[in-house]
Amino acid sequence: MSSSDFREANVEGVPGAAGGGHFAGLPHGSHVSADPILDLAEFQLLEDQLDNPRIARDFARDFVRLWEARHQTLRTAVEHGDVPAALDAILSLRTSSAMVGGVRLAGLAGQMEEHINNGDLGQARPLLHELAECGESTIQELKESYVLKNSTPEPDPTG
Template identity: 40%
Template sequence: MALSCCSADDSDAEPLHSVDDADARGDLSGGDRTDRTPLVDPDVLHDLEDQLDSAAAARAFVRDYVAVWDERELRLSSAVARQNQAASLDAVLSLKITSTMVGATQLVALARGLEKLLREGSLDEAAAVLPHLHRCGLRTMRELTVMHLQKD
């Protein structure tokens, strides 16, 4: 299953293609879609600042999100590799929820697609998506770090 949420390589010069939420199961690749979604939605980050009533608290949350990315990704990939559906679902739900909170739109879309595959018991298909999730995650963490944590 091809996935093009984020570029095939980790180059910033590559265009990004969104994954349509309405078609999370049918085509995780983004296929022929021309719509584009940013890696990070700055409006969500502003909303987080408003909800926490503190820009510093929002930055701390984002900093923690970035700091645990490797652990979160490893937890998901390990569970999928072990073919542990329950642990895989737990890990992908954690990823989806926290990614939603920081506005990581493409990771949210990927997590939704993975969740659907996992609920259907399609762990082999889910495993095929993980390299794309990895690349998209790296780009998202870099964007959050450069564009949102280092702007002070």
């Protein structure tokens, strides 16, 4: 299965997710903080669509492994005023968050995406801290849920 297959997963109904709603006109913090950190029903959709829970769990494990790099890429792009790089980073973060069931993180990413699309990185910058905290909470809940709790990590090829 190619990585593009993951992008085709249905994320309808996840605020700000690909194919879902959008954030036009919503003020910062609007309804996103009411969303759960993790919605396992969304993750179960991914499992169903891939017809293989192991592949979905591998995707979630990769999400956790790549979190720091994704967030740092976004932070660097925003701080350097690089709108195309910031947009690329936030789209990746929003979509992957929605796919693992991280609805609050996907919602925050949707808000940030709106600011980036408007070329207003000054409005996006304050969301970086909130996004970081929510990302860490999402990772923690993934690790505590059935998604990754009993998951065997991939062996480290470096030793």
